[in-house]
Amino acid sequence: MPSVTVENYLKHILLLAEDADGLIPMGALSAALSVVPGTATTMVKALAADGLVVHIPRQGVRLTAAGRRVALGVLRRHRLVETFLVHVLKMDWGAVNVEAEQLEHAISDTVLDRLDALLGHPATDPHGDPIPSREGKIRSQVYATLATCVLDRPLRVVRVTEQSAEFLQFAERHGLRPGAVVTVTDRNLAAGLLSLRRRGARPLALSLSAAGRILVEPAR
Amino acid sequence: MPSVTVENYLKHILLLAEDADGLIPMGALSAALSVVPGTATTMVKALAADGLVVHIPRQGVRLTAAGRRVALGVLRRHRLVETFLVHVLKMDWGAVNVEAEQLEHAISDTVLDRLDALLGHPATDPHGDPIPSREGKIRSQVYATLATCVLDRPLRVVRVTEQSAEFLQFAERHGLRPGAVVTVTDRNLAAGLLSLRRRGARPLALSLSAAGRILVEPAR
DNA sequence: CACGCTATTTTGAATAGTCAAAATAAATTG
DNA sequence: CAATTTATTTTGACTATTCAAAATAGCGTG
DSSP states (O other): OOOHHHHHHHHHHHHHHHHSOSOBOHHHHHHHHTSOHHHHHHHHHHHHHTTSEEEETTTEEEEOHHHHHHHHHHHHHHHHHHHHHHHTSOOOTTTHHHHHHHHTTTOOHHHHHHHHHHTTOOSBOTTSOBOOOTTSOOOOOOOEETTTSOSSSEEEEEEEOOOOHHHHHHHHHTTOSTTOEEEEEEEETTTTEEEEEETTEEEEEEEHHHHTTEEEEEOO | OOOHHHHHHHHHHHHHHHHSOSOBOHHHHHHHHTSOHHHHHHHHHHHHHTTSEEEETTTEEEEOHHHHHHHHHHHHHHHHHHHHHHHTSOOOTTTHHHHHHHHTTTOOHHHHHHHHHHTTOOSBOTTSOBOOOTTSOOOOOOOEETTTSOSSSEEEEEEEOOOOHHHHHHHHHTTOSTTOEEEEEEEETTTTEEEEEETTEEEEEEEHHHHTTEEEEEOO
16 A cells, blocks of 8 residues: 555645646755655655656656556545535635545545445546546546636636636636636736626736636537 | 644543553553554654654653644544445445544544534534544543443443454444444353344344444434 | 856755564563 | 562664765766
């Protein structure tokens, strides 16, 4: 069985590969894991020796098929636990990441299957992040973000790719959760700002970097 | 925060102190934790340095107030998780110990409080083991067991103090779970056997050692 | 193309937890 | 009560993971 540490390394490599694909540089990985770069190098070499990643020195890491399988398992546990915490225990959107971070390493396949059934086999977690299937398949559709979408068209939020509690609370407060319908009325690249409106709410300004974390699709 | 290892040492010291109180010998502790005796000695000395236990060399350990507080917290998490697994996820009586063993170290106070509320603040887990309160109080009533109780009187099972899956499945199959009413019709000390009957079930023979793990009170 | 900046790797050392096996203390027993 | 058995402790060594700091490789710029 992979240790908690190994699971975390693999999970973060998978997550980092989601946006910037190709090789993950050690700096990015060590930052994601809050360890010094040297530690990441050491660990990655061990993972490579176990056939879980490929390490190209001075360039970066990527998962092997075996490593990806493990990482998807961790991600599935993480996201199902989050869904449980929000939908069954009625916990706060923003608080559940931290909790799931612990529980994802402690939950067995048996318990996970029961949980999955209890939740009705959800396809995404409360942030809209896709939940890998038991077989390790994950929906990886490319969506527009509020930072890249067309203006003046109604859009449905499908996913909020951000895990910080502050941001999620902010999003929650302004109704920016999966399912919400919004329209971007204006985008100012120079200022790094955009304006959006939502039925029954006052217009809202958002930074481009924040907007880039909110994935949308055309609403109808 | 105490490590998983520390939590396990403290929990097992608490559990061992429940039956045989006084000092827990290192042999008993190391066996409970599946480590060699030398390891237990080393670890116990570290726990003593942290003020969590008192270690009297060549005699044994016991918890300090601080250690007991930690141990009761772990036990509370363990038993609430078990209750959740049985009552919400409908898992098997016998399977839940193993699962809870992992989850007890990964669940935060926040999640635990929600879980506790969801379950209706239960006083005992599915085996009848008392759940420590948030403040660290635990009901410690002394009950008779099937091995020590009066004959030919109706008795209500209140607790099954055994964690092995095999035993619990056996008990389950014969209806020996908390709440069940049984009568001991005969006890043969020499043979180490007793006979009991239960309404609507055929008479059952039980070893004295097994019977000693089933706590009862007079029914009505 | 040499210089310096930045990212990465190496090296040496620390911590937590473990085991195997030798040393010691306590208890039992003839 | 000396001898043996049994439980416990000590010692030395190993694994996994981490950090600090020194060494190195690649890069871009003048």
